Amino acid sequence: MHRYRTHTCGALRASDAGATVRLSGWCHRIRDHGGVLFVDLRDHYGITQCVVDPDSPAFKLAETLRAEWVVRLEGTVRVRPEGTGNADMPTGAVELYVRDVEMLGRADELPLPVFGEQDYPEETRLKFRFLDLRRERLHKNIMLRGQVIDDLRARMKAGGFNEFQTPILTASSPEGARDFLVPSRIHPGSFYALPQAPQQYKQLLMMAGFDRYFQVAPCFRDEDPRADRLPGEFYQLDLEMSFVEQEDVFAAVEPVIGGMFERFAGGKAVTKAPWPRIPYDEAIRKYGSDKPDLRNPIVMQDVSEHFRGSGFKVFARLLEDPKNRVWAIPAPGGGQRTFADRMNAWAQGEGQPGLGYILFFDRAKDETTQQQTSGATGVAGRGPLANNIGPERVEAIRAALGLTAGDSAFFVAGDPAKFAAFAGAARTKLGEELKLIDENRFALAWIVDFPMFEFNDEDKKIEFSHNPFSMPQGGLEALNTMDPLTIKAFQYDIACNGYEIASGGIRNHRPEAMVKAFEIAGYGEETVVERFGGMYRAFHYGAPPHGGMAAGVDRLVMLLAGEKNLREVALFPMNQRAEDLLMGAPAPATPKQMRELHLRAAPAPEKKAEG
Numbered sequence: 001m002h003r004y005r006t007h008t009c010g011a012l013r014a015s016d017a018g019a020t021v022r023l024s025g026w027c028h029r030i031r032d033h034g035g036v037l038f039v040d041l042r043d044h045y046g047i048t049q050c051v052v053d054p055d056s057p058a059f060k061l062a063e064t065l066r067a068e069w070v071v072r073l074e075g076t077v078r079v080r081p082e083g084t085g086n087a088d089m090p091t092g093a094v095e096l097y098v099r100d101v102e103m104l105g106r107a108d109e110l111p112l113p114v115f116g117e118q119d120y121p122e123e124t125r126l127k128f129r130f131l132d133l134r135r136e137r138l139h140k141n142i143m144l145r146g147q148v149i150d151d152l153r154a155r156m157k158a159g160g161f162n163e164f165q166t167p168i169l170t171a172s173s174p175e176g177a178r179d180f181l182v183p184s185r186i187h188p189g190s191f192y193a194l195p196q197a198p199q200q201y202k203q204l205l206m207m208a209g210f211d212r213y214f215q216v217a218p219c220f221r222d223e224d225p226r227a228d229r230l231p232g233e234f235y236q237l238d239l240e241m242s243f244v245e246q247e248d249v250f251a252a253v254e255p256v257i258g259g260m261f262e263r264f265a266g267g268k269a270v271t272k273a274p275w276p277r278i279p280y281d282e283a284i285r286k287y288g289s290d291k292p293d294l295r296n297p298i299v300m301q302d303v304s305e306h307f308r309g310s311g312f313k314v315f316a317r318l319l320e321d322p323k324n325r326v327w328a329i330p331a332p333g334g335g336q337r338t339f340a341d342r343m344n345a346w347a348q349g350e351g352q353p354g355l356g357y358i359l360f361f362d363r364a365k366d367e368t369t370q371q372q373t374s375g376a377t378g379v380a381g382r383g384p385l386a387n388n389i390g391p392e393r394v395e396a397i398r399a400a401l402g403l404t405a406g407d408s409a410f411f412v413a414g415d416p417a418k419f420a421a422f423a424g425a426a427r428t429k430l431g432e433e434l435k436l437i438d439e440n441r442f443a444l445a446w447i448v449d450f451p452m453f454e455f456n457d458e459d460k461k462i463e464f465s466h467n468p469f470s471m472p473q474g475g476l477e478a479l480n481t482m483d484p485l486t487i488k489a490f491q492y493d494i495a496c497n498g499y500e501i502a503s504g505g506i507r508n509h510r511p512e513a514m515v516k517a518f519e520i521a522g523y524g525e526e527t528v529v530e531r532f533g534g535m536y537r538a539f540h541y542g543a544p545p546h547g548g549m550a551a552g553v554d555r556l557v558m559l560l561a562g563e564k565n566l567r568e569v570a571l572f573p574m575n576q577r578a579e580d581l582l583m584g585a586p587a588p589a590t591p592k593q594m595r596e597l598h599l600r601a602a603p604a605p606e607k608k609a610e611g
Contacts, residue, residue, distance in 0.1 A: 004072055004104075010046020014093045016077045023048060023096060024072045024104065026134070027065050029115050037062050039098075041073060044139075047089060050075070050096040058101040068114055068134075070105035073098050122567075127581040129572055141569045144264065145557045149216055151263060152237050152553075155256040161214040161239060166201035168194060168218070173531060177221035180232075188598035194220035197550060199469060200535050202240040203507055206546040207538035214239040216553060228499070230554055230566050231578040237502075240548030246490055246506055249547050250274070250446060257494065257502065257551060261442050264560045269441035275494075276445040283447050283495075284416070285327075288424020290450075293498030294443035296431035300423060303328040303411070306397050312388040315356075315413050326413045327423055330401040331430045334408040335359045339433070340383070343410060346429060352422060355410045358386045360398055362405035379405045428498065442559065444496050449473070452489040453520060463521050466491045469514075470505035471547075476513040484520050494551065501556055504549020511539040 004024040012021070025043035032038075037052040039062065050073050052062040058073075065071060075098040086092030111127075112120045114134045125132045132138055153163070172179045172193040179193040195201075197219050205213045217238040223229065237256075241249060254273040261270045276294075283290050286299050304326045307315040318324045334340070340357045347355045358381040380386075381394040401409055410430070412423045431437045452472045454465035462484055470489040472478050478487050490506035508514050514536065515525045528536055557569040567573040574580050594600065 008045035009041050009043040009048045010090055012048055012077055012091050012094050012096070014079055017079050017094060019077045020075070021077055021096065022072060022074045023050070025070070026114070027067055027069045027071060030065055030067065037065075039065065039071075039073070041071070041096075042134075046091060048091045048094075048096055049080075049086075050098050052098045052101070056097075056099055058098050061101045061103070062098065065101070065103075066107065068107035068110060068131075069103060070107075072102040072104055074100040122575060123581060126567075126573065126575055129582050133571070138568065141557070141561045141563065142571060144561055145553070145569055148260060148264060148557050148560065149553060151260050152256060152551075153216070155259055156214045156237075156239065159212075159252055159256065161212040162210060163215055164205060164210070164213055165215055166195070166198040166205075166217065170195050170201075171531070173200075177223045180220045180222050183597045183599055185596050185598075196221050197236065198238050199467075200532065202238060202548060203469065203509075203535055203546065204538055206240055206242045207535075207541070207543055209242075211242045212240075213548075217550075228555075228566070230570055231574045231576065234566075235553040236550040237553055238548075238550045240546060242544040242546045244506070244545070244547050246448070246492065246547065249492075249504065249506070249549060253494075253502070253549065253551075257556075258444065260556070261444070261496075261560070265442060266560075267440075271442065271444040277448050278445050278495075279449040280447055280451065280488075281449070284420050284424075288420045288422075288427055289498075290447050290493065291495040291498060291500040292424075292445070292447075293428065293431070293437065294445055294495070295438045295441060295497060296427065297332075297436055298330055298427050298431055300327050300329050300427060301400060302326070303397055303400065306393045306400075307389065307413075310389040310393060312356075312385055315411075318413050323415055324413065325416050326411055327416070327419075328397060328401055329410045329412070329423060329427050329430060330403055331408045331410060331434060332403065332436065333406060333434050334430065335361065335406045336408075340408060340410075343426070343429070343433075347422075347426065350422060350425065355412065355426065356383075356385050357408055357410045358383050358394060358397065359408045360403055360405055365405075379403075385411065442496055444494060447493040447495055448491075449488045450491040450493075451485065452487040452491075452517070453484040455485060461522055464517075465489075467503070467505050468517065468521065469507050471508045472513070472517065476510065476516060479513060479516040479520065490547070492549070494549075497559060499555055499559065500552075501559070502549050502551035504547065506545070506547035509539060509543040509545055511536055514539065 001022060004022065006021045007023060009023055009025045023041055025041045028040040028042035028047055030037065030039050035054055039050040039052065040047050041050050052059050073096060075096045077094055078097055080093060080095050110131065112124055112131055114131060117135060117137055133142065169182060169192040172181065172191065173196060177196055179196065182192040182194065184190045184192060198215065198217050202213055215238050217236055218233055219236055220233050241252060254275060258270060258273055280290055283292055285302065288300060302325055304319055307326045308319045310316050315326050319326065337359065340359060344354045360379050360381050363378055363380045379398060380391065381398065386394045397409060403409060410426060412419050412426065451465045452470070453462050456463050466489060470491045473488045473490060474482065492504060493500050494502035508517060515528050518528050554566045554569060558566055561569055563569060572580070572582060
């Protein structure tokens, strides 16, 4: 018999009754029922109920056991008495009658319980992550993560892609997020960088003639904390293809991501291929976001014409500036004054002056207006906006939005470039408050035709809006002749349930176009040669048209697990201050290490006193 176990804690069934077995694991829960001890023994594979009664030679030692002690139990498998089985457990038909106990590892008093899913402070959970990972939900999430990665790999290989590993120590890049730098001992004063993504290497693989590449790649970015990204590092399914156009990439990716969702969706519906293609400008106009949650049926509309020259002077004056617009956000079922007040309070909490609104009601049934509208029929609107623009404009807005009695519409006005994000947040808030979002599906779509460049108001300069290596629509001619802020790129994202889960583009593989694109963003040819010399040189020696993308593994697993936080699907994440509380990183280097690297720590800048 094996020293520690003949079976795992998830293996025993009724067919094993009568067998003598050994199990090893953690004491998940210990119950004393009238002198009979019940120990739920847990390992990676499951839980088995073990029984120790006073007649057992192991009883005296079993009485000393505590939660999370590691033990070996030996005894006889028996079918549970009638009416005591647990159909929710794979091992629920049997129990182990224990004759021998060996204590393998004691546990001190626990800083957080493993049994149950009580909420504990993040600091405690991350510092004692090895205990947190024993808890059922988190353990299950990590196993799901491994299964998702296995599935993605299998689908990529079935699609003709080859897996390669690109370098971790590389050169710093002037674009994107801040790099993590690694000092070189051999080359004093010089630094490697950890890759923000394998972008240049995967394009070089296409130059080298490998045609279809992928890897599950670690990526490193020294960014300020963000709710939708793990601090420090994350993983992505990275891929690249040669001799392809945009639709070829879509055709290759949809079976991989879509098939993976279908396998792990847990009964939820998944958008069938081909997925919708939504231009960036349309996504912003309809949903206020380039990663719209299409489970939310609310679609915003431009209703500027209905307010132009109207009696609602605030909007009418705004519309005298041709760049300003008025957008309506329909709210089916939100036609109550209390609801409108609640949305107004929310908008003010978001730093906005409020939300204009119109409430729609049935005139024939509304008691508050019965005397004034005796005999009147149809749907009317109320509220300050309705009172100022008149019934004809109100009706035109209602008809355009497809609303009826009991519904409402909310309005935002000004420059869409400045209010679109808030309008999108209001759309999401309305969908949540009115319970319009279909929680039982994964809604996938491609967002296409991103702007190649954008204007940075803070630095007063043009910069890349997405990926600097993407091909502009119109190629070099567009770069030479068009207003940069009007150029679209062959760039695309995959949006799912309000998250960007993948991003990519068809690459700019012509050296002269690459140089021109970087010049527009303020980088001279010397910078391109210095920072992207390998790729720039490769473009001069026969560069195939190519494109690809990368999907965020962490976000994919988070969505499939039904979690709201990426730390719930990562093994050993940092906190939001980019600290590893378990291992104690970052930490000062020793003087010897600093000397070897020819480095000296500069004192931190002093904080200015307030007042």
